[in-house]
Amino acid sequence: MVNLAHLKPIRVLVAGDFMLDRYTFGRVGRISPEAPVPVLKITDQKSLPGGAGNVALNLAALDACVHVLGRIGSDTGGDQLKSLLEAENINTDNLLTEEGFSTPVKNRIVGSSQQMLRIDHEQTHNLPDSYLSELIFPDVDLIAISDYNKGFLTRALLKALVKHGQKLGIPVLVDPKGTDFTKYRGVTLIKPNYKEALSAANSTGLEEAAQFLLKQTKADHLLITRSKEGMSLFNDQVVHTHFPVRSKEVQDVTGAGDTVLAALSLALANQLPIDSAVHLANIAAGISIEKLGCARITLAEIAERMLELDATSKVYDEHTLYTLTKALTSKPFTIVGIDSADHLSLETFAMLKKLRTVDQKLIVYIRDVKPPSDFVSLLASLHEVDFVVIKSDSLAHLCDELHPTHAYLFEYNKLSLLENTSALIS
Numbered sequence: 001m002v003n004l005a006h007l008k009p010i011r012v013l014v015a016g017d018f019m020l021d022r023y024t025f026g027r028v029g030r031i032s033p034e035a036p037v038p039v040l041k042i043t044d045q046k047s048l049p050g051g052a053g054n055v056a057l058n059l060a061a062l063d064a065c066v067h068v069l070g071r072i073g074s075d076t077g078g079d080q081l082k083s084l085l086e087a088e089n090i091n092t093d094n095l096l097t098e099e100g101f102s103t104p105v106k107n108r109i110v111g112s113s114q115q116m117l118r119i120d121h122e123q124t125h126n127l128p129d130s131y132l133s134e135l136i137f138p139d140v141d142l143i144a145i146s147d148y149n150k151g152f153l154t155r156a157l158l159k160a161l162v163k164h165g166q167k168l169g170i171p172v173l174v175d176p177k178g179t180d181f182t183k184y185r186g187v188t189l190i191k192p193n194y195k196e197a198l199s200a201a202n203s204t205g206l207e208e209a210a211q212f213l214l215k216q217t218k219a220d221h222l223l224i225t226r227s228k229e230g231m232s233l234f235n236d237q238v239v240h241t242h243f244p245v246r247s248k249e250v251q252d253v254t255g256a257g258d259t260v261l262a263a264l265s266l267a268l269a270n271q272l273p274i275d276s277a278v279h280l281a282n283i284a285a286g287i288s289i290e291k292l293g294c295a296r297i298t299l300a301e302i303a304e305r306m307l308e309l310d311a312t313s314k315v316y317d318e319h320t321l322y323t324l325t326k327a328l329t330s331k332p333f334t335i336v337g338i339d340s341a342d343h344l345s346l347e348t349f350a351m352l353k354k355l356r357t358v359d360q361k362l363i364v365y366i367r368d369v370k371p372p373s374d375f376v377s378l379l380a381s382l383h384e385v386d387f388v389v390i391k392s393d394s395l396a397h398l399c400d401e402l403h404p405t406h407a408y409l410f411e412y413n414k415l416s417l418l419e420n421t422s423a424l425i426s
Contacts, residue, residue, distance in 0.1 A: 016052030016146035019104035052146035058262035077103035303327035333361035
């Protein structure tokens with residue numbers, strides 16, 4: 001099980017094919033008299049970054065500092081795409097404008113909640129080598145490559161990205177496209193879907209395909225996403241670990257692959273073990289497919305789902321309070337301070353049960369510097385307790401930023417309501 005408390009903000013370079021996703025919504029009320037086609041009366045339109053842009057959005061939702069490396073055309077679509085990315089505080093310094101190139105635009109026509117048609121405006125050609133000298137690779141914690149086979153990710157550029165990753169000693173992840181995976185040689189992890197993996201390996205068997213692709217790419221890990229069947233992870237020894245879908249109800253798998261790549265990036269940039277990283281990505285994907293369309297999953301949503309699965313993820317300390325802050329954003333909560341295990345009694349449990357309400361999270365703050373581990377585990381195991389925080393100087397910042405509804409101090413079987421949190425932290 002993954003403890004989200006160990007995650008910190010990361011810097012990521014997302015390299016790949018960026019495009020603009022447009023959605024035209026309307027109502028169909030009649031058939032055209034000119035031809036046997038429905039007439040759509042437009043009610044709304046919106047645009048979002050697509051392709052590698054959706055990966056960047058997913059990472060921004062996970063509070064990553066995102067740099068993008070891609071290309072746009074000198075056109076309206078390119079200007080809008082760049083503005084949409086910058087509106088999410090995504091660094092676009094390396095989103096180069098290529099003369100004569102048209103920004104890929106995919107316009108989905110939706111009538112009465114049903115996609116009727118998709119209109120693609122795009123051209124595919126390789127990025128001229130002359131542009132490579134204009135690209136500057138930033139100092140980041142991880143490189144995520146999102147390939148849509150539109151020609152930006154040439155062999156020369158992919159080789160340069162892998163070399164940059166090796167120079168920095170950071171992971172390089174790739175969501176591949178096409179049937180020739182030799183261009184990805186040397187990456188840390190490659191993440192095809194089931195159909196892509198079998199096609200690239202010219203195989204009909206999962207294990208056989210994995211063996212072929214790992215040998216071909218020299219990657220450390222191969223993660224094959226299998227839609228409703230979950231994910232299969234293989235290492236360079238072709239050892240297979242299966243991760244079943246962790247979803248309450250499958251609504252829409254659109255964009256789930258981008259969610260997986262973003263969550264993997266967050267975990268591996270934080271140096272989590274690969275099994276933990278895939279488990280985290282699996283949880284994020286499970287939440288994603290419960291929603292319609294390309295959903296962006298936040299740390300707060302992942303934290304809540306993890307709490308449903310494992311009580312140990314409730315415990316936070318000085319070094320891990322960042323994630324708790326994210327989990328509590330926009331949520332009302334009550335905080336109770338307990339000095340030490342000596343003050344734990346039946347009255348404590350009764351008090352906690354009374355304070356916990358349906359619409360309020362409950363945090364227990366242990367003021368003891370080094371509380372006994374069994375004391376911490378016992379509090380974390382209580383259904384009424386949402387989070388346990390061990391003495392932390394950063395708690396004051398959390399309370400100042402999020403403003404608890406109430407703060408209490410429990411001493412010698414007595415519960416005291418505090419006017420502010422300073423007395424709780426002292």
